[in-house]
Amino acid sequence: MPAPSKAAPPAISAILVHVGPGEDSAARLTASVALADDLQARLIGLGAEMVEPLLATPYSGVNTAEWVAAMAQQVEADLIAARTSFDHLAARVEREWREARDMPAHALALVARACDLIVVSAHPSRNYFHAADPAEVVMRSGRPVLVMPDQAKPLSGKRVLVAWKDTREARRALADALPFLHRAEQVLVLGVCNRDQQGAVQAQVEDVAAYLVGRGVSAQAQVSVAPEAGVVGELNSAADALGADLIVAGAYGQSRLREWAFGGVTRTLLDEPSRYLLISH
Incomplete structure (x- = not known):
């Protein structure tokens, strides 16, 4: 056979x-x-x-x-x-x-x-x-x-940051981003959390990076400790250090009377993008 x-x-x-x-x-x-x-x-x-x-x-x-x-x-x-x-x-x-x-x-x-x-x-x-x-x-x-983002050059996608949170939306975004991740030279899976969550989140991002490596993606895992208000800053700092022009993230939101109410991280990423965002819900 x-x-x-x-x-x-x-x-x-x-x-x-x-x-x-x-x-x-x-x-x-x-x-x-x-x-x-x-x-x-x-x-x-x-x-x-x-x-x-x-x-x-x-x-x-x-x-x-x-x-x-x-x-x-x-x-x-x-x-x-x-x-x-x-x-x-x-x-x-x-x-x-x-x-x-x-x-x-x-x-x-x-x-x-x-x-x-x-x-x-x-x-x-x-x-x-x-x-x-x-x-x-x-x-x-x-x-x-x-x-x-405003006044952006065409997307390179050579280096990509995956913003990880252990939710359905993040898993959906990861799957949707595979065509870009396969083409990237370097992918960083980053989890941002409080200090008491660091061990659990480290295990999560290592699982995700291993999954991507198994799919032929050059991926690494990293955890940053920061409060909820500092998540977007940590994502952008890590993307700057990586030289990434693309962040992959899940969108967390719900409808309220014909308007969309988002979590703070999703709303800030959409309102103040410093690079391309690949967003899935």
Whole structure:
């Protein structure tokens, strides 16, 4: 009986990115094209906007019908500009274009069925009728989300920090990140905890690093002692020391009346990213 062949490393075959007419969209698209080119993946560009509701009163002097018509025309013009930008900047990769007259985060969550990864900006320059809220995309899409920091270069991914917490979300993020971890030259699995948890967390991160080594990943384990308020600082300091431009983390949150309430670490990572984040929920 022949020996079973070794399984190929997990791959990313399709990347989804929201495309708009602005400069932050062009930077996000440029980074997504570079990533798709590097991974030999298909890039799905999604143009998605919707007309903002008009908060008008009988005394505002606004003609509602004319305003809605003008805003609808602007949405159509933005979608045309987004398609033009996509065709130009993504010309060198296999690509596909889609459009939706919808909230961008909702549209991305729906189209997520067709992709392995979604790319968003940490701080989109427009409101959520025209740009994707990264927290909403993370929580609704069911896909790993690559959050791009402001003014970032294309992702290198040679050195990666895995932020470990022994939860379902962290395990999901670890599995989703395997295509990146396989390609990395160095991976550090870091647990941050109180001093009385140090022994237990050391055993956890050593388990995770051993699992990754068994999957062909060059991984090491480390524990830092810090209070809850210092977790993000420890993660960023370790990433700086490693030279990592990517942090992998689970997203911990729940819905509260159509808004997402996150744990402190997740919220700080999303609000103040100093490098790329690969987030899964």
